[in-house]
Amino acid sequence: MRIPTKYRFSRPLHGFTLVELLVVIAIIGVLVGLLLPAVQAAREASRRAHCSNNLKQIALGLHLHLEANGHFPKTVYGGYGTTPPGGGYKATSMNWSFLAFILPYVEQAPLYDAARIGDGVGGYLEGPSNLEFEIPDLVPGTIKNSGDENTGTAISLYLCPSDEGSSVGVYRDTTIYMKGKGQSNGTMAGITNYHGCAGSMSPWQAPYNNPGTEGPSPGLTEDHPWHNHPFRNGDGIIFPNTYLKPRRAATIIDGMSNTMLLGEDVYGRNFHGHNWVHSVCSWRLANCPVNLRDETGQFATHFIDLGFYSRHPGGANFAMADGASRFLSEDTALGIVRALGTLAGGEVVPNP
Numbered sequence: 001m002r003i004p005t006k007y008r009f010s011r012p013l014h015g016f017t018l019v020e021l022l023v024v025i026a027i028i029g030v031l032v033g034l035l036l037p038a039v040q041a042a043r044e045a046s047r048r049a050h051c052s053n054n055l056k057q058i059a060l061g062l063h064l065h066l067e068a069n070g071h072f073p074k075t076v077y078g079g080y081g082t083t084p085p086g087g088g089y090k091a092t093s094m095n096w097s098f099l100a101f102i103l104p105y106v107e108q109a110p111l112y113d114a115a116r117i118g119d120g121v122g123g124y125l126e127g128p129s130n131l132e133f134e135i136p137d138l139v140p141g142t143i144k145n146s147g148d149e150n151t152g153t154a155i156s157l158y159l160c161p162s163d164e165g166s167s168v169g170v171y172r173d174t175t176i177y178m179k180g181k182g183q184s185n186g187t188m189a190g191i192t193n194y195h196g197c198a199g200s201m202s203p204w205q206a207p208y209n210n211p212g213t214e215g216p217s218p219g220l221t222e223d224h225p226w227h228n229h230p231f232r233n234g235d236g237i238i239f240p241n242t243y244l245k246p247r248r249a250a251t252i253i254d255g256m257s258n259t260m261l262l263g264e265d266v267y268g269r270n271f272h273g274h275n276w277v278h279s280v281c282s283w284r285l286a287n288c289p290v291n292l293r294d295e296t297g298q299f300a301t302h303f304i305d306l307g308f309y310s311r312h313p314g315g316a317n318f319a320m321a322d323g324a325s326r327f328l329s330e331d332t333a334l335g336i337v338r339a340l341g342t343l344a345g346g347e348v349v350p351n352p
Helices: 018-069 109-114 334-341
Strands: 133-135 168-170 175-178 182-185 188-190 194-197 260-264 315-320 325-329
8 A cells, every 4th residue: 555655654764963063073073183102102112113124124235244244343533543554544544324325235235336345445535624525525516415326315224213304314414525526515325224333432421410411431442532432442333433443253252143233313403413324323322222312202303312312212223233123111221221332342241
């Protein structure tokens, strides 16, 4: 039987009232508020794992270099260390960073060849402040301040995904000399978040209740002036003048698993930014707590606070000399950080 149209609906239809709509929106907002931190935490966990894998790959590259050459990469830094065997610093000094030397071992052989790193190109130029250096100009006619197309290359393996810094940054804020260009300031170069551990010795030791102030560093005496530690005689694996003291497996007396090889730092935090090109920016010290902050809660930026920093909550990633990755908490005692930074200190380090 056909039902008349007027009898098909027994009740009138109603839409959402304004109050009901607001309640639904509020519920959605609460759910988003509950889920967003979990999503962000999951993303950070992924970035931290990616960063850890980067360190493992770099450590593997260093070990491949060690196997091929019998030592970890040899570098020099400025006038510190005075005279290496065979004479002083020349136009062909090996002033590339360890990250530059391992390019062939981390699937970057074309870049290594293009930058002519194996040719010893790129010498150190003595200047009034011992801070001027020279890197190769491989593109004749390139304008000043633009940097070299090879040394300005960003390498994803050398970047922590948690750091929001640009992949290409200013080389230094002091004078740069480019072959064929003369003096240049603000030269661009590919940056890195990973730096070798030069050891625990430092020209200074910060009183950590007042970061940014200077104090004497334990282990240094008047017979060992600041520019000799760690610039010449660092007690870590990757210090600036390993040209003078090449690090071999046999020199790591504390054990591979108990010695830092490299760790993280935040781009632009101090020391004129960081790049993978030159040895001047390729190292950090185990001379202060991980992620040391000043009284305002910001990362310490004084030169003496030349330690390891990261954007990961609660600590930073490190690669040990055995190639394993290790996350050190911000709460790790300074004595343990310093002990891990030395290769032959004889310290007893607890298991992580």
